[in-house]
Amino acid sequence: MISYNIITGDTLTKVFQTIPGVGPDNLLTYRQVIILCITIIFTLPMSLYRDIAKLAKVSFISLILTTVILVIVMIRTTTLGPLVPKTETAWIFAKSNAIQAIGVMSFAFVCHHNSFLIYGSLEEPTLSNWSRITHVSVSLALFISVLFAVCGYVTFTGYTEGDIFENYCRDDDLATFGRFCYGVTIILTFPIECFVTREVIANVFFSGTLTTILHVAVTVIVVAVATSISLVYDCLGIVLELNGILSATPLVFIIPTACYLKLSEERWNHSDNLISGLILTVGVLVMTVGFVMTILHPQECSHGKEMFYCFPHNASLYNSTLPPF
Template sequence: MDFKNMKRTFNQGQYGKRTSIKRVTQHVLMNSHQSSAVFNIVNSIIGSAIIGLPFSIKQAGLPLGILLLFWVAYVTDFSLILLIKGGVLSGTHSYQALVRKTFGFPGYLLLSLLQFLYPFIAMTSYNIIIGDTLGKVLKRIPGVDPGNFFIGLHFIIGVATVLFSLPLSLYHDIAKLGKVSLISAVLTAMILIFVIIRAFTLGPYITRTEDAWVFAKPNAVQAVGVMSFAFICHHNSFLVYGSLKEPTVAKWSRVIHIAVMISALISVLFATTGYLTFTGLTQGDLFENYCKNDDLINFGRFFFGITVILSYPIECFVTREVVANVFFHGNLSKRYHAIVTTVIITMATALSMIVDCLGIVLDLSGVLCAAPLIFIIPSACYLKLSEERWIHPDKIMSTVTLLNGVVVMVVGFVMTILYPDDCSHGQEMAYCLSTNASFFNNSFSSFEPTIQSTFFNTSTVQ
């Protein structure tokens, strides 16, 4: 065997010119950095807010809701790339620095407030979801007293914070969360499978509401606020961009196209299958629609709780960066890194212990924080910094995106105040209130309806 020819073939084959094993290794590492960035973006998008997407379809109407989801995904893709382009044009390396360079100190303070509030509220809601979701799962364990302190909301939040949220949030490099984000993405795919199964096995037993197939509904703009809350990841975009090896706009564009495409596919499937199962009965938290004794969904609840735990550190990274930039000139020593992280997590944990339901707070966060961070600010920065003519496609799209953001922010705020979501936290739906509690785990375990379906057709809320 001619080893010299083999070496020459390897050196000249895949890369078109002579290269070394070291260069190939660097190429693989570069791709691994991009993969980590993709999973971090996907994890940031399909976090806890994904369970509210079926409700946004209910608000907007099924056909219009699907179209709006794709529109928000497209705008997210466009604005994430636009944000980094703005950073390149201004020579800045953070969202805060970009806005300060573009709109001065007042803009910097406003952006810092928004960029802190959104992930901080997300961290608080994550804690509540972790405690509530895992608590319901633990209550299904045979012999466990439902009133046991060790399966209560506060105890679960405390344990999850100490054992998982705090240690993961103490990382310095967000790229190290790539594997964690991959696990979260796999668990989300499993949850989606469970929701699809229940669309076939539970959906036929739930009576369709009269407005189930309406094309559009008056709360469509409010639905965009919910979708924006789900898709926002702009507050951590510069952190993820900086984790790339030799970051460029071209590499970032590839990462964003792949990440948003994956997220949009998962989001649309989750939203449509969840809504088609319950139609007009769909709640803001889809898991509240399923019965407590549905063990397949309890596996989904468990996976979702783990997913939220794994999504938590990404939001903490952002809040810590904002504090570091505003109060420490962007640099934190190891000591202050640990202190700031601990203080932020302690504040979020304390708030989640006090507040039981964040429905209207999350809605307002969607229209007042997410809409500016996604639609308005990236577009405004690019429009001011770019020297392209106004007829340039990027400038036209930026103008359209900015105007859309203003509409979503103003109209969404008014609709949220006039029609706030009621908090039906922990209430069983009427179709779950039956003495035949074991019926779920028997007759719904297959795809074929059983002769007991007449029971549900008579007991379902009309």
């Protein structure tokens, strides 16, 4: 939820800056104002729903907008990519921060925390339906994520920011439309995470049932905490890394395999137990090493800075100083 607010603030401020008459001192150019307004007008009211099924149409709109954004990123790969100089180590297979990348990708794919809510919202909550939905949705997410990653990195290589739309120039109208779609997508996704957080709080502290007053109070507190943190911190990269390392990695690699090993009645050297043990070990290693590296070597953040290749004169000078490849 914190990362979604940061993305909203980063993205929509650049969209509003392109509106005629909106100058640098306009309130619409301050990310804090944007985050507060979006929270009060959109995300908080949507988060107050009790039934996650009410967000089905919202999720469908988000999927359509994601497709539009992907098309825009692919177009800019061919039109902007040749104008951006490639970094010297652009095509090295893996660098030292690959561990943090595993955490970020885990964060992108983690869906365990909302599984029960979504399963309960199905018209026919059967295991066969659930299996079909999860396989199709995760496969689609993998396909889209790979396209985003490849197109984004091919375009900007070592200059790629945690939020890829930070890389596009402010006067790029197509990218501005993409930013708008991206911001709307994030706004529509925010309530789903709030549903999960509220559900966990209800189960842990209130025996799974919230009165109307408690429902509203817990929702407001959760949204307020996430919003407060996102107002004072604006670098997306480290937020995604910490989310991935400390939350997603245990949910994806550690907790499921630990539960399986605990419940398994097979011998310790059974193939399923060995595979689970290997995944568990990798998960612990990724979480430990990734956390240390994230703290010691956080990703640089250039929030709000126009990239050098957005200025043709500077870009040509920069190109002339690059070593030959």
